[in-house]
Amino acid sequence: MNKFKIQQWLHQYPLFKKLISLEEVFWINPKLENFQTGIKKVKFGLEDVLEAQKRLQRFAPYIAKAFPETQAANGIIESPLVEITEMQHKLVREYQIPQLGKWLLKCDSHLPISGSIKARGGIYEVLKYAEDLAMKHKMLTLEDDYSILDSDRFRNFFSQYSIAVGSTGNLGLSIGIISAKLGFKVTVHMSLDAKQWKKDLLRSKNVNVIEYDSDYSQAVAEGRKQAQTDSSCYFIDDENSHDLFLGYAVAALRLKKQLDELTIQVDQNHPLFVYLPCGVGGGPGGVAFGLKLIFQDHVHCFFAEPTHSPSMLLGLMTGLHEQISVQDVEIDNITDADGLAVGRPSGFVGKTIEPFLSGCYTVSDEQLFILLKDLADIEGIHLEPSALAGMAGPGKLFKEGLGYLQEQKLTEQMSQATHIIWATGGSMVPKEILAHYYMRGNQFL
Ligand SMILES: *Cc1c(COP(=O)(O)O)cnc(C)c1O
Numbered sequence: 001m002n003k004f005k006i007q008q009w010l011h012q013y014p015l016f017k018k019l020i021s022l023e024e025v026f027w028i029n030p031k032l033e034n035f036q037t038g039i040k041k042v043k044f045g046l047e048d049v050l051e052a053q054k055r056l057q058r059f060a061p062y063i064a065k066a067f068p069e070t071q072a073a074n075g076i077i078e079s080p081l082v083e084i085t086e087m088q089h090k091l092v093r094e095y096q097i098p099q100l101g102k103w104l105l106k107c108d109s110h111l112p113i114s115g116s117i118k119a120r121g122g123i124y125e126v127l128k129y130a131e132d133l134a135m136k137h138k139m140l141t142l143e144d145d146y147s148i149l150d151s152d153r154f155r156n157f158f159s160q161y162s163i164a165v166g167s168t169g170n171l172g173l174s175i176g177i178i179s180a181k182l183g184f185k186v187t188v189h190m191s192l193d194a195k196q197w198k199k200d201l202l203r204s205k206n207v208n209v210i211e212y213d214s215d216y217s218q219a220v221a222e223g224r225k226q227a228q229t230d231s232s233c234y235f236i237d238d239e240n241s242h243d244l245f246l247g248y249a250v251a252a253l254r255l256k257k258q259l260d261e262l263t264i265q266v267d268q269n270h271p272l273f274v275y276l277p278c279g280v281g282g283g284p285g286g287v288a289f290g291l292k293l294i295f296q297d298h299v300h301c302f303f304a305e306p307t308h309s310p311s312m313l314l315g316l317m318t319g320l321h322e323q324i325s326v327q328d329v330e331i332d333n334i335t336d337a338d339g340l341a342v343g344r345p346s347g348f349v350g351k352t353i354e355p356f357l358s359g360c361y362t363v364s365d366e367q368l369f370i371l372l373k374d375l376a377d378i379e380g381i382h383l384e385p386s387a388l389a390g391m392a393g394p395g396k397l398f399k400e401g402l403g404y405l406q407e408q409k410l411t412e413q414m415s416q417a418t419h420i421i422w423a424t425g426g427s428m429v430p431k432e433i434l435a436h437y438y439m440r441g442n443q444f445l
Contacts, residue, residue, distance in 0.1 A: 004329060006020075013317055015317070019313070019314070019317075019329075019331075019362070020329050022307045022308060024363060024367070024396075025313070025362050026396045026399075026400035027313055027317065027359050027360050028401065028403070029354070029360070031354050032357065032359075033355040035292055037355070039292075039355075042352055042355075044242070044245075044352075048249075049246055049250060049252070049293060051246075052243075052246040052247055053250045055124070055128060055131065058142070059075070059131075059146050061075055061147040062146040062150055063076075063077065063113075065147045067112060067181075070112045070113070077111055080110065081105070081106050081107070081420070082104065083104055084103050084104065084105045084379050085103070087374065087375055088103040088394075090378055091391070095399065097394070097395055098398060098414070100414045100415045101415060101416065101417035101418060101419055103418075103419045104420050105420075105421050106255065106420050106423060107381070107423050108251075108422060108424050109381075109383050109387050109424065109425050109426035111427075113174070114174040114177055114178075115170075115173075115427040115429075116170040116174070116339070116387075116424055116428070117170075117248070117283045117287075118170040118173065118175075118283065118425075119174050120247050120248045120250065120286075120287075121244035121245065121246075121247035122175045122178070122236070122244065123174050123178045124243065124244070124247025124248075125236055125241060125244050126175060126178045126184075127178070130149070130184075134154070139157065149182065159183045161184055161185070161234065162184060162186065162230065162232055162233045163184045163233070163234050163235075163236065164233055164234070165186075165189065165223060166191070166221070166223035166224070166238065167190060167191070167219070168190075168191050168193045168194055168279065168339060168341050169194040169195055169198040169339065170198070170339050171236075171238055172189075172190055173201065173202065175188065175236055176202040176205060179207075180206050185208070186207050187207075187209075187210060187223070187226075187233075188202055188207055188209050189212065189219045189222055190209055190219060191215050191218070192212060192214060192215060193216065195433070197429070197430050197433060210222075215333055216280070216341060216342050238280050238282055238346070239282075239347075239348065244282045245282055245349065246286065247286065248282060248287050248290070249286040249290030255291070256295075266295050266298050266299065269413050270417065271299075271300060271408075271410050272291075272295055272298060272299045272300070272418050272420065273299075273417060273420070274299060274301045274302070274419075274422065275394070275421050275422060276288060276301060276303055276422045276424075277303075277304050277305075277337075277340055277386050277390055277424045278303035278304060278312045279309075279340045280311075281345050281346040283424065284301075284303050284422070286349075287422065288303075289352065289353060292356045300358040301357055301358055302357075302359050302360065302393055302397070303359075304360070304390050305340055305362050305363075306340050306341070306363060306365060306368070306389070307364045308326075308331060308333060308335040308365070309331070309335050309337070309342055309343060310331065310360070310362045311326050311333075311342050311343055314329065315344075315347070316350055316354060316360065321345060321350040321351060322347030322348075322350070324344070325343040325344040331343075336365050336368070336385050337365065337384075338385075338386065339384065339386035339425055358404065359401070359404065361396050361400075363388075368386075368388045369385060369440040369444055370441050371391045371392065371441075372385060372441050373441025373445075374441070375388065375391065376438055376441075382429070382438075383423050383425065383426035384425045384437070386424060387423045387425045388423075390421040390422045390423065391421050393421060394419045397419075
């Protein structure tokens with residue numbers, strides 16, 4: 001373990017001991033910069049996110065036709081933003097924090113097609129690949145009505161190509177469902193954490209599922225290796241993909257519109273706090289990046305990870321990013337929050353988001369299950385365990401983040417603040433499994 005300077009870090013980083021003891025921590029990112037200086041370090045900008053949004057718009061007629069559940073929204077895959085006043089009251093009492101500002105839940109758990117945040121980046125990257133292929137072969141132009149893709153002609157064409165991805169479950173669901181629908185041959189490399197129902201569902205849709213008895217990072221590595229041996233295979237690289245990242249970032253443009261509709265302001269006097277469950281980093285990273293582009297210094301983004309899988313936090317704290325895994329500091333990466341069971345973070349995302357992220361915190365599995373039960377009881381909203389990591393955010397901010405609020409000169413504004421808890425998955429979980437999760441929450445009370 002000499003390679004990783006555990007002794008040194010114990011002195012250098014006040015939270016390191018708690019982190020490796022699997023205690024919950026709340027960490028403020030010392031490398032946060034103001035937006036104008038931070039953005040100079042990044043090679044993407046708003047124009048890239050707008051381009052991704054336009055591409056999704058082009059595909060909307062296809063999506064509406066191929067997935068009738070999206071017809072009402074004209075083929076735009078989007079989720080509701082809802083107030084959770086009762087849940088806020090309950091947690092304010094429980095955490096003994098001030099009853100300040102408005103709490104909203106961003107229900108990516110209820111995104112159509114695949115029921116998780118992966119229906120953003122994952123589906124976007126497959127659509128982009130399909131568009132590139134079809135245009136290269138002169139089968140599609142920018143002016144076409146993309147609903148023509150829902151035809152045997154296109155399905156036959158795409159069937160010459162294959163797509164592969166490594167996943168703890170939800171990315172596999174997104175990529176598998178959309179790829180199979182378009183006609184691609186698709187293989188999902190599933191880590192040990194992946195739930196059986198996700199594998200069964202994919203197999204029922206003609207997706208080739210390969211199972212590993214190792215964790216996410218190894219499933220990805222194996223998938224990447226196999227894809228390299230086949231030149232007709234496109235590998236969706238969750239750890240490094242810029243397309244995934246930009247697909248996720250489009251969420252921010254949509255969220256801005258939803259906030260406008262609710263007449264919620266975001267400015268100097270109305271700060272916005274956003275709490276995002278983090279696995280490898282692409283989903284929360286893309287969303288946070290998009291939000292910074294739009295709200296700049298008025299939005300404050302926090303990533304949430306399980307105490308047993310704090311990979312992004314470890315990568316950011318030590319500055320080692322993808323060069324370090326939680327296993328390197330003897331953390332086991334075993335959690336029931338399967339969407340977050342990632343031991344090694346994306347270096348691409350960590351380095352991109354570093355100037356923009358306010359902080360990270362960790363949550364125990366026990367807390368996730370308790371919050372899962374509370375949200376079901378109080379608001380009637382059923383989520384998977386990973387999706388509750390954001391819910392602990394406001395409590396932690398008020399209890400442990402007062403220094404941050406002072407430093408940012410936000411103390412006075414907190415009564416006008418908005419807190420968005422990003423609920424990242426759950427609507428596709430089978431009823432009996434939801435019931436089992438709910439029971440786990442009961443056991444801890
Ligand atoms: C994948 C996932 C996340 C985190 O996204 P990453 O891109 O892996 O960081 C959060 N919640 C759920 C339910 C997920 O499936």
